[in-house]
Amino acid sequence: AQKITQTQPGMFVQEKEAVTLDCTYDTSDQSYGLFWYKQPSSGEMIFLIYQGSYDEQNATEGRYSLNFQKARKSANLVISASQLGDSAMYFCAMREGTSGSARQLTFGSGTQLTVLP
Amino acid sequence: KAGVTQTPRYLIKTRGQQVTLSCSPISGHRSVSWYQQTPGQGLQFLFEYFSETQRNKGNFPGRFSGRQFSNSRSEMNVSTLELGDSALYLCASSLVGGRANEQFFGPGTRLTVL
Numbered sequence: 001a002q003k004i005t006q007t008q009p010g011m012f013v014q015e016k017e018a019v020t021l022d023c024t025y026d027t028s029d030q031s032y033g034l035f036w037y038k039q040p041s042s043g044e045m046i047f048l049i050y051q052g053s054y055d056e057q058n059a060t061e062g063r064y065s066l067n068f069q070k071a072r073k074s075a076n077l078v079i080s081a082s083q084l085g086d087s088a089m090y091f092c093a094m095r096e097g098t099s100g101s102a103r104q105l106t107f108g109s110g111t112q113l114t115v116l117p
Numbered sequence: 118k119a120g121v122t123q124t125p126r127y128l129i130k131t132r133g134q135q136v137t138l139s140c141s142p143i144s145g146h147r148s149v150s151w152y153q154q155t156p157g158q159g160l161q162f163l164f165e166y167f168s169e170t171q172r173n174k175g176n177f178p179g180r181f182s183g184r185q186f187s188n189s190r191s192e193m194n195v196s197t198l199e200l201g202d203s204a205l206y207l208c209a210s211s212l213v214g215g216r217a218n219e220q221f222f223g224p225g226t227r228l229t230v231l
Binding site: 033035037042043044045046047050052091093095103104105106107108109110 | 148150152159160162165167172173175205207209211213218219220221222223224225227
């Protein structure tokens with residue numbers, strides 16, 4: 001079974017609108033971390049936001065927030081007030097265990113976001 | 118603070134050759150992980166090095182190897198290149214333990230095997 005599932009291969013959003021990118025995960029570990037990365041066409045992976053499995057509050061970083069629903073095993077990324085520069089591929093990733101034990105990330109297949117002017 | 122650097126950025130090789138890619142982590146980061154990204158397989162974990170020791174390895178053949186030096190810089194080597202090894206190779210560095218969670222990626226090395 002896939003550990004990280006991103007069901008939206010492509011998404012379109014109007015500039016200044018909010019958009020939600022879906023991510024579900026599968027793990028039997030109690031301790032894990034969830035990440036979102038942005039990959040522009042240049043190829044570099046840009047870290048956006050992190051949510052730990054024990055964090056009670058949803059993570060936020062500027063215009064990015066992570067809608068963490070532990071019981072549903074979902075970790076959706078919400079981008080508010082979309083900008084043209086947000087057009088990129090977005091990856092959800094998971095680290096099983098703590099950062100002290102292992103750093104391996106498992107990635108989803110990605111969602112290509114296009115922001116329309 | 119300088120980010121993760123990878124050299125070279127682009128590489129063209131022919132089948133059967135070998136290649137060495139280099140990654141310099143963010144200062145103070147002791148963990149370096151390598152990933153392969155292809156259109157067909159997506160992003161796949163290759164291996165991770167911490168304190169000059171391989172800590173974890175993905176499902177890749179033995180032609181893929183790596184090492185880490187005492188200054189935390191890491192190299193990965195691919196021997197007997199195959200066409201399917203054409204990919205973007207990304208390395209990521211991170212702190213270890215405590216509240217360290219972010220993994221920062223370099224710009225990648227794009228390898229083309231002809």
